[in-house]
Structure formats: structure tokens, C-alpha cells
Amino acid sequence: MQQSQASVIRRPKSAISTYSVAIFHLRNPFVTVWWSLAYPGFGHLRLGSTIKGVFFFVGELLINLHAKLNLAIIYSFTGNFAMAKQVLRLDLLLLYCGILTFAVWDSYRVALETNKFSVLADHENGPIDPMIMGSAGLNSLDKRNPWLAVAWSILIPGAGQLYCLALVEAFFMMIGGISIMYFSHFLPAVHYTFLGQFAQAKAVVDWQWLLNIPSFYCFSIYDAYVKAVELNKLFDQEQAQFMRNNYQSTTFKMPI
Amino acid sequence: MYLIASFHYCLHTEIAIAKVEELGIKKEQILGVPLEIRGENRNIFDTIHHADGVSMFDGGAILGTASMVLGVIYGFVLPWGPIICGLAGLVGGFLIGFLLDLFFTRFKHSKQRRRDDKDAELFLMIQCEPQQVDQVKKTLWDHLALGVAVLPEN
Numbered sequence: 287m288q289q290s291q292a293s294v295i296r297r298p299k300s301a302i303s304t305y306s307v308a309i310f311h312l313r314n315p316f317v318t319v320w321w322s323l324a325y326p327g328f329g330h331l332r333l334g335s336t337i338k339g340v341f342f343f344v345g346e347l348l349i350n351l352h353a354k355l356n357l358a359i360i361y362s363f364t365g366n367f368a369m370a371k372q373v374l375r376l377d378l379l380l381l382y383c384g385i386l387t388f389a390v391w392d393s394y395r396v397a398l399e400t401n402k403f404s405v406l407a408d409h410e411n412g413p414i415d416p417m418i419m420g421s422a423g424l425n426s427l428d429k430r431n432p433w434l435a436v437a438w439s440i441l442i443p444g445a446g447q448l449y450c451l452a453l454v455e456a457f458f459m460m461i462g463g464i465s466i467m468y469f470s471h472f473l474p475a476v477h478y479t480f481l482g483q484f485a486q487a488k489a490v491v492d493w494q495w496l497l498n499i500p501s502f503y504c505f506s507i508y509d510a511y512v513k514a515v516e517l518n519k520l521f522d523q524e525q526a527q528f529m530r531n532n533y534q535s536t537t538f539k540m541p542i
Numbered sequence: 543m544y545l546i547a548s549f550h551y552c553l554h555t556e557i558a559i560a561k562v563e564e565l566g567i568k569k570e571q572i573l574g575v576p577l578e579i580r581g582e583n584r585n586i587f588d589t590i591h592h593a594d595g596v597s598m599f600d601g602g603a604i605l606g607t608a609s610m611v612l613g614v615i616y617g618f619v620l621p622w623g624p625i626i627c628g629l630a631g632l633v634g635g636f637l638i639g640f641l642l643d644l645f646f647t648r649f650k651h652s653k654q655r656r657r658d659d660k661d662a663e664l665f666l667m668i669q670c671e672p673q674q675v676d677q678v679k680k681t682l683w684d685h686l687a688l689g690v691a692v693l694p695e696n
Contacts, residue, residue, distance in 0.1 A: 479625040528556070
């Protein structure tokens with residue numbers, strides 16, 4: 287019934303494609319800053335700037351890996367400052383400061399910007415496309431259980447994003463997550479830990495890679511939860527529009 | 543006769559309407575009243591509690607991640623290794639963050655009732671002939687109506 291009025295909407299609330307759903311919704315800029323600090327790129331992923339986020343993420347991963355920054359962090363936090371100085375490689379180290387601060391600053395800026403667009407989109411209340419079908423796949427708005435998204439992301443980083451229609455991000459999270467797991471020897475360490483062989487678990491892990499795991503895992507879980515909640519809210523908004531446009535006939539005979 | 547029913551926003555609601563229309567009820571005999579949901583106002587900076595509905599998760603996720611990193615780091619020297627120390631950090635940090643969030647939300651917004659999942663979000667009013675009432679009523683119940691009322695016509 288509802289015709290696409292794309293050209294008329296100046297500030298759309300959302301855009302649905304066969305591989306993602308982009309939504310303007312309010313996000314706390316400081317939480318965004320936190321995620322950028324935890325891992326440059328995650329703040330942008332959270333805002334829906336997927337490619338930008340992946341770009342920052344890969345940049346930080348490579349620089350960190352080359353400079354052995356994570357290793358130096360572990361040595362510093364455990365009081366072994368001499369070793370920290372010894373493992374650091376200086377070729378790219380200073381560039382890290384730039385990447386980090388730029389990612390933090392830029393994600394804060396974009397967060398404020400998208401919040402403004404979100405307010406304008408809610409005010410304009412333009413028609414929302416509830417589904418799309420194409421040769422690459424099909425996407426449609428429906429209710430998601432946020433805790434199910436959390437559970438999937440705990441099992442496989444990125445699976446919660448897949449559940450919430452974020453195909454590009456899910457692809458990145460899965461490839462990234464599996465790479466980090468593989469190079470850090472995280473899963474063998476889990477295996478040994480559960481068997482009670484703690485010394486072996488410590489011996490098997492690659493510490494430089496292992497320090498990527500916490501932020502990566504937690505972000506994958508957090509992001510899946512938020513995505514599910516926001517998809518649900520978008521669904522509600524679209525269905526309310528559908529009701530107003532189709533089932534509020536002026537000829538309806540009121541009982542009183 | 544009038545039927546009034548409450549629903550959640552979900553696909554079943556649309557199917558309910560479609561099925562009711564198949565029973566011979568015209569579009570003009572159906573009135574849909576979508577409710578605005580409490581607590582979704584437009585305030586750019588106080589977004590945690592009102593707008594994005596994740597206030598119970600932000601604090602936990604932030605503190606959980608931070609404590610997990612520390613757990614993995616100190617697992618380097620502690621006897622139980624990085625996995626258990628990391629997990630302990632995650633669970634401990636998440637709980638503390640979650641409780642802090644809960645406390646501040648209660649404290650700052652005690653007057654604002656939190657959204658309850660059982661609340662109705664959408665009302666349908668259907669005008670039909672007396673002999674159609676039973677069928678329409680059954681259709682509404684079959685498609686997850688939260689409550690249905692029948693009202694005689696004046």
C-alpha cells in the first residue's frame with residue numbers, strides 16, 4: 287500500500303538493504319568514546335560506520351602487533367618495566383597515539399552528529415521501509431530477542447550481529463574474531479584451563495594476541511544486544527505508521 | 543457490535559488484521575490505535591535512560607570489558623592463568639557496573655516507571671455484525687491478543 291517516498295524524505299530514520307539495516311537512533315557519545323578507547327574502530331562500528339570502523343580496527347591491530355604494544359602493556363601492568371621497554375619496537379609506535387586519538391575524537395564527533403540526525407528523523411517521521419528482497423538476500427524487520435543475540439555472540443563473536451541483520455559487520459566480526467582466537471591460542475588455553483592445567487594454559491597462549499580477546503568479545507556481545515533493541519524499536523515505529531496510514535479511516539463508525 | 547483488543551507490536555498483529563479482513567470485515571470497520579511508548583522522549587544528551595533502552599547494559603559492558611582486560615593481564619602472573627582471571631574480571635566487572643547502573647537509574651528516575659513487557663502497545667477496535675463476533679474474537683485470541691472486549695452497539 288505504502289509507496290516509497292524516498293525522494294521526499296529529507297532525514298530518513300533508517301535504510302534497509304539486502305545486507306544491513308542502518309538506523310539513526312540516540313547513542314550516548316561517551317559510551318561511544320569508551321568503545322573507541324577499548325579498541326579503535328569499535329566506536330564507529332557501534333555508530334553504523336562499518337567500513338570506517340573496520341579500517342581503524344585493522345590499522346590498530348597491525349600497528350599494535352608490529353610494536354608489540356600489548357606485550358609491553360602486560361609487562362608494565364605486572365611491574366616488569368625493563369622487559370616492557372625491551373619488547374617495544376619503535377618503528378610505528380608513535381603512530382599508534384595518532385590512530386587512537388583520531389578514532390576517539392572522530393567517533394565522538396560522529397556520535398553527536400548522528401544524534402542530531404536521529405532527532406530530526408523522529409520529528410520528520412518519514413515512511414520506513416519494512417523489508418527488501420534482492421538477488422543478494424532478503425531482509426525484513428521483525429522482533430528480535432536481545433538476550434538471544436547476546437547468547438549467540440557469546441558462542442561465536444559476530445553471530446549476534448548476523449541475527450540482527452548486520453551482515454557486513456558480522457562478516458568482519460567473525461573473520462576478526464576467528465583470527466584473534468587462532469593466533470592467540472585462546473581455545474587451547476580454555477581447554478587446558480577447564481582441565482585444571484593452568485600452567486599449560488599459560489604456556490600455550492600468545493600474550494600479544496590474547497590481550498585483544500576481552501575488548502573484541504565484550505563489544506561483540508554489547509553491540510548485538512543494542513542492535514536487537516533498536517531493531518525492535520524500529521519495527522514498532524514502522525507498524526505504528528502502518529496502522530495510522532491504513533486503519534484510521536474517517537468513515538469508521540465510532541461507538542459513541 | 544464492537545470488539546476492542548490490545549496487542550504488542552509484532553507480525554502476529556498484522557496477521558490478525560489480515561485474517562479479520564478475510565472474515566469479511568472491511569478496512570473501514572477497523573480502527574488501529576498505536577500507542578506511544580513511555581520513556582521514548584527526545585533528549586540528545588540524557589540518552590542512557592530514556593532513549594536507547596540499554597541503560598541496564600552500558601555500565602556492565604564497560605566495567606566488564608575493563609576488568610576482563612585487567613584479569614587477562616594479571617593472569618600472566620597469577621596461578622590460575624588468564625582465562626579464569628579474565629572471566630572473573632568480566633563477571634565481577636559486569637555485576638558491579640550493572641548494579642551501579644541499576645542504583646543510579648532507580649535513584650535518578652524513580653518516578654519514571656520502566657517499560658513492562660506485558661503492557662499493551664496497540665489497540666484495535668473492530669465494528670462487525672453480531673453473528674461475526676465469535677469468529678472475529680477467536681481470530682484475535684489466536685493471534686496473540688493480550689485482551690479482548692466486546693461492546694454492544696448503541
